[in-house]
Amino acid sequence: xxxxxxxxxxxxxxxxxxxxxxxxxxxxxxxxxxxxxxxxxxxxxxxxxxxxxxxxxxxxxxxxxxxxxxxxxxxxxxxxxxxxxxxxxxxxxxxxxxxxxxxxxxxxxxxxx
Amino acid sequence: xxxxxxxxxxxxxxxxxxxxxxxxxxxxxxxxxxxxxxxxxxxxxxxxxxxxxxxxxxxxxxxxxxxxxxxxxxxxxxxxxxxxxxxxxxxxxxxxxxxxxxxxxxxxxxxxxxxx
Numbered sequence: 001x002x003x004x005x006x007x008x009x010x011x012x013x014x015x016x017x018x019x020x021x022x023x024x025x026x027x028x029x030x031x032x033x034x035x036x037x038x039x040x041x042x043x044x045x046x047x048x049x050x051x052x053x054x055x056x057x058x059x060x061x062x063x064x065x066x067x068x069x070x071x072x073x074x075x076x077x078x079x080x081x082x083x084x085x086x087x088x089x090x091x092x093x094x095x096x097x098x099x100x101x102x103x104x105x106x107x108x109x110x111x112x113x
Numbered sequence: 114x115x116x117x118x119x120x121x122x123x124x125x126x127x128x129x130x131x132x133x134x135x136x137x138x139x140x141x142x143x144x145x146x147x148x149x150x151x152x153x154x155x156x157x158x159x160x161x162x163x164x165x166x167x168x169x170x171x172x173x174x175x176x177x178x179x180x181x182x183x184x185x186x187x188x189x190x191x192x193x194x195x196x197x198x199x200x201x202x203x204x205x206x207x208x209x210x211x212x213x214x215x216x217x218x219x220x221x222x223x224x225x226x227x228x229x
Contacts, residue, residue, distance in 0.1 A: 043117075043206045043220030044157065087156070101147070101208070101218065103157040 004088045009108040018075045020107050022088030025069045033064060033071045036087045038106070044087065048073070075109075083111045115141045117209045119221040126197055126228055133193045134224045136207030142187035143209035147218070148180075151204040163190045187212075197228040 005023040012018045024033070032051050036044035048055055050062040050071070061074040075082060085106040116139040126132050136146055144165045149157040161171045161182050169182035181193040190209075194201055206223040 038157075041204065041223060041225065043119075043208070043223050045220065046217070101157075102159065103149075105156050 004090055004104045006086075006088055006104060006107045008105065009110065011110050011112065012078055013112050014079055015077050018078050018082075018109060018111075020073045020075075020086055020088075020109070021070055022073070023070045024088070024090045027068050027090050028092070030092045031068075031090050032092070033062065033068075034089045034091075035060070035062065035073045036089065036103075038085045038087065044103075047086075078109075078111045080111050080113060082109065084109060115139075115209075115211055115217070115219045117207065117219045117221040119205075119207060119224050121224060122222065123225045124227070126226070128198055128228055129196055131193055131195045132197055132226060133191055134205055134207075134226070136190045136192070136209065136221055138188045138209040138211075138219070141209070141211045141219075143190075144187060144212050145210040146184060146190040147208045147210070148182060148190075148192050149206040149208070151206060151223075153204075157206060160192075194226065197226070199228045202226055202228045 032049055034049040035047040037047050038044045048057055048060045048062045050064055052064050055062045063072040085108050087103050087106040089101055118137045120135045124132055146163045148160045150160050151157045159172050160175045161169045163169045163182045163184040165184045165187050171177045179195055184190040204223050204225055208218050208220045210218045
């Protein structure tokens with residue numbers, strides 16, 4: 001599984017757009033990129049998954065450049081409730097299931113009023 | 114959406130005793146379930162992969178005789194921490210992989226284990 005690198009922490013204010021970038025230089029051809037959100041003392045929650053270009057759902061967008069060596073999770077107009085740890089995972093298989101999910105250190109996002 | 118439950122949500126036990134944690138997929142069948150452990154301010158660490166009807170596959174460094182995993186049905190997997198010690202105190206999270214239609218993986222809410 002490709003290793004990922006994310007910023008350890010980020011700060012933002014309510015109403016701002018937040019972009020969290022993840023580096024995955026060794027991504028394989030059949031790897032997908034998935035982002036999870038985790039609140040303290042809760043299990044991770046699936047946010048979004050993509051393979052290339054751009055994916056958008058009701059909560060976030062995922063931007064993936066042509067070389068796929070990085071990806072950016074974009075959270076529009078964050079609120080205090082978006083304060084959480086965000087994990088970027090890279091691995092094979094579509095559908096959210098990537099077999100043994102290997103979590104990196106994640107990015108702790110703090111949203112301030 | 115698919116729901117995974119864990120029971121108990123919190124448990125305190127004395128050193129030397131055993132604790133069983135249940136992971137259930139409530140509205141879907143899961144041939145594969147995963148068990149993770151998370152220490153404070155750290156990331157999730159995969160402990161083992163549990164397949165229904167077969168022995169679990171443990172990650173390197175995880176003692177299979179200490180962390181007993183049983184996956185007897187398509188909706189239930191259990192993790193038993195045997196002879197628990199204070200260093201086993203952690204947040205244990207399971208996930209269940211749906212078989213239909215996209216093999217998505219859904220996480221449980223976690224179980225906080227405190228060994229005194």
